Amino acid sequence: MRPVFVIIDRMSKKNPCTLHYAGKETEASVMASTPSAPLRLVKTHGAPSDWTNMLIAGDNLGVLKTLIAGKEAGRVVNADGTPGVRLVYIDPPFSTRLVYRGTDGRHAYDDRRRGAEFVEFLRHRLILLREVMSADASIYAHLDWKTSHYVKVVMDEVFGPDNFLNEIVWSYGGRGAKAASAQFPRNHDAILLYARRPRVFNKQRREVSLPKDSPCIQQDAYGRWFKTAPRGDYTDASIASLEEAGRVHRTRSGRLRVKYFLREAEGRVIEEKLIGDVWDDVPDAMHIKASEKTGYPTQKPVALLERVIKASSNPGDLVLDAFCGSGTTLAAASALDRRWIGIDIGSLAIKTAQKRIKAGMKSNGTPGFAVYRAGKQT
Numbered sequence: 001m002r003p004v005f006v007i008i009d010r011m012s013k014k015n016p017c018t019l020h021y022a023g024k025e026t027e028a029s030v031m032a033s034t035p036s037a038p039l040r041l042v043k044t045h046g047a048p049s050d051w052t053n054m055l056i057a058g059d060n061l062g063v064l065k066t067l068i069a070g071k072e073a074g075r076v077v078n079a080d081g082t083p084g085v086r087l088v089y090i091d092p093p094f095s096t097r098l099v100y101r102g103t104d105g106r107h108a109y110d111d112r113r114r115g116a117e118f119v120e121f122l123r124h125r126l127i128l129l130r131e132v133m134s135a136d137a138s139i140y141a142h143l144d145w146k147t148s149h150y151v152k153v154v155m156d157e158v159f160g161p162d163n164f165l166n167e168i169v170w171s172y173g174g175r176g177a178k179a180a181s182a183q184f185p186r187n188h189d190a191i192l193l194y195a196r197r198p199r200v201f202n203k204q205r206r207e208v209s210l211p212k213d214s215p216c217i218q219q220d221a222y223g224r225w226f227k228t229a230p231r232g233d234y235t236d237a238s239i240a241s242l243e244e245a246g247r248v249h250r251t252r253s254g255r256l257r258v259k260y261f262l263r264e265a266e267g268r269v270i271e272e273k274l275i276g277d278v279w280d281d282v283p284d285a286m287h288i289k290a291s292e293k294t295g296y297p298t299q300k301p302v303a304l305l306e307r308v309i310k311a312s313s314n315p316g317d318l319v320l321d322a323f324c325g326s327g328t329t330l331a332a333a334s335a336l337d338r339r340w341i342g343i344d345i346g347s348l349a350i351k352t353a354q355k356r357i358k359a360g361m362k363s364n365g366t367p368g369f370a371v372y373r374a375g376k377q378t
């Protein structure tokens with residue numbers, strides 16, 4: 001069988017590899033040949049304000065072209081006046097070859113695109129997404145082990161390899177689909193993060209609770225709990241100022257270590273850990289509380305989207321999910337006081353997202369939104 005993809009090493013510093021496959025259009029041709037899809041207002045939920053969140057039913061390709069024009073006209077805008085969306089999260093079909101249904105048996109979507117057809121489908125969207133983004137925006141592409149490597153090469157082409165920041169491993173736990181067969185169980189997704197500079201990035205931390213007899217913590221003469229770490233790259237001058245702040249610890253053998261103070265709560269010691277690129281503390285949607293479950297087949301947990309949104313946007317920033325499904329990103333963005341735009345081609349997705357966000361408006365007082373249908377592409 002003929003290989004579908006070839007990775008060519010061009011030895012260029014800017015972009016060392018490009019992915020070649022049959023039917024790959026140039027970026028210029030993608031931009032020029034994609035028609036925009038006019039948006040027809042279907043319904044508004046909630047009172048009008050200076051910005052109305054948008055849930056759009058239709059193929060994201062034409063909708064993205066329309067949003068580019070909206071950005072240029074200053075309508076697709078963050079609360080601070082910056083045009084374009086500040087954060088994109090996409091969780092597209094993963095080329096699983098499956099047909100997905102809701103828990104009530106209703107058809108959600110087909111995921112049948114394979115090989116080069118799948119990559120080119122996504123590449124067209126990535127090119128348009130780049131144009132909808134603000135100059136300081138971030139994009140997270142949620143993928144799995146089967147496709148992430150192809151999409152990584154394509155994202156290097158579209159966003160530039162220097163703007164690749166992280167491959168986040170979402171290790172969602174469980175036994176994995178292949179637990180019983182002769183291989184390691186598969187229980188992670190890959191989320192690729194690209195952003196230009198300057199960008200919004202808020203470090204995320206999580207609290208870890210330690211028993212007081214944990215061997216990795218100590219108490220000083222004032223009763224303060226602390227952990228230590230090697231001095232690492234600290235210069236002598238930095239060590240001197242840490243010493244003044246009471247943050248230098250000497251071991252019995254005289255080695256110097258840096259102290260990190262910890263909080264005490266309810267009889268335990270709390271450590272604030274910096275979140276790295278392996279996220280193993282967010283269980284998958286099967287293990288979320290019943291009130292969060294929508295019945296949509298590939299729903300992601302709100303906790304995952306909260307982390308993405310908190311890290312790469314600030315209140316008032318505009319968040320776009322171009323494959324929004326049950327509206328997880330939109331619900332999380334609403335609760336975190338961000339503006340949002342969600343797009344999905346499936347009617348079950350739009351119904352589910354609509355119901356979910358309306359429920360949020362009722363229970364948490366989150367802002368209203370308008371539902372649009374993307375018309376015939378022009």
Ligand SMILES: C[S@@+](CC[C@H](N)C(=O)[O-])C[C@H]1O[C@@H](n2cnc3c(N)ncnc32)[C@H](O)[C@@H]1O
Pocket residue numbers: 058059060061091092093108109296298299300301322323324325326327328329343344345346349
């Ligand atoms: C993996 S699901 C997203 C799930 C979502 N993250 C959630 O938490 O519910 C992928 C979604 O992409 C949508 N989709 C597929 N092709 C699309 C297209 N061309 N335009 C817009 N949405 C599309 C599907 O209908 C499906 O809802």
